Amino acid sequence: xNLTRLGAAALLASLTLTTLTGCGMSGDRTPSAGISGTxxxxxxxxxxSSEIHDLIGLEGSTTKAGVITDECPGKDPETxxxxxxxxxxxxxxxxxxxxxxxxxxxSMPGLGWEVVGFEPDTSRNRNLTLTADDDAEKHxxxxxxxxxxxxxxxxxxxxxxxxxxxxxxxxx
Numbered sequence: 001x002n003l004t005r006l007g008a009a010a011l012l013a014s015l016t017l018t019t020l021t022g023c024g025m026s027g028d029r030t031p032s033a034g035i036s037g038t039x040x041x042x043x044x045x046x047x048x049s050s051e052i053h054d055l056i057g058l059e060g061s062t063t064k065a066g067v068i069t070d071e072c073p074g075k076d077p078e079t080x081x082x083x084x085x086x087x088x089x090x091x092x093x094x095x096x097x098x099x100x101x102x103x104x105x106x107s108m109p110g111l112g113w114e115v116v117g118f119e120p121d122t123s124r125n126r127n128l129t130l131t132a133d134d135d136a137e138k139h140x141x142x143x144x145x146x147x148x149x150x151x152x153x154x155x156x157x158x159x160x161x162x163x164x165x166x167x168x169x170x171x172x
Contacts (some may be wrong), residue, residue: 030072033138033161038172041163042067045083048139049158060091072162081171083160090153097152101128101145108132
């Protein structure tokens, strides 16, 4: 990944942290996710992201962006970090997206997620966006349905709470 793409990914992670408001995941209210090394935290976020993909339940192509780490607002960047994973799903058949957002809104609470937002975003296209928190896992997800894109797709952003590395370690 070149530096421009890495910088853009870090900016997107910061913007998403600010946008995901459930669990207090904005500003200095980002919840603690506990103590973890970066590799373990990245694996946890990959796992949550994979569960979301399975919950969506659609065949199609998915972008291959990896999980990145980001600073926690107001915390020492040498010892505290959050993780961020964003990807886009383009379903094999665009009709597969019909009703998917309503289905997610209904099914996620039974799986430990609290839906804290379900509304159009502020873009010109007014894309339907679902924001949900999993307090037990200390992750939030924002799923945006880009219905007016050709082809239509879902954009998914998963962000963790703020981890602290084990004593004597620094963020990798």
